[in-house]
Amino acid sequence: AQKVTQAQTEISVVEKEDVTLDCVYETRDTTYYLFWYKQPPSGELVFLIRRNSFDEQNEISGRYSWNFQKSTSSFNFTITASQVVDSAVYFCALSEAYNQGGKLIFGQGTELSVKP
């Protein structure tokens, strides 16, 4: 069965610190997609990244970077030089290609608090 685990419920850092949010997934499918979404206090989930199971290259976008390792079924997210505006709940999610509908299985989320 498919499952996404975000073991860190809450993380608190001071501005300018680097922080890594962990995500471990389970799936029996060989073709799947992994996502990260950000949920700021306004409540609206915002898409950050999608990765397919055949592309293990790490990705960097500004202060954000993602490390995908199939060997450990992990898709971790690092924020470099964190800022107060990064404070939000971050969700990792999995979609399996067979369902064709883009149905996402979400982790429980990690609440990140960045203090000035």
Next chain:
Amino acid sequence: GAGVSQSPSNKVTEKGKDVELRCDPISGHTALYWYRQSLGQGLEFLIYFQGNSAPDKSGLPSDRFSAERTGGSVSTLTIQRTQQEDSAVYLCASSLWAGDLGELFFGEGSRLTVL
């Protein structure tokens, strides 16, 4: 509108009443999704539509829950005979089409409180 619009933003109802939650997706998006977010269960998939069809209703928690979509646009999620455990934020999302497995655009949600 520019984004996914949901109404009402907040709804307080009494146990046993029926409620309707509305979602207006981004214009041109053919796929529409309903999710539920609650403290105990996290983010749960409920149902998705491709056009007016609902290929996957597997997440609807009971037969008190139903959803429809007409004209390939607006969708309504209906909860009959509400129970306290239905209290949650109901999130709607849309995308260009379901098979794209791309970015979902979410609304701000409808917070339902059942007393």
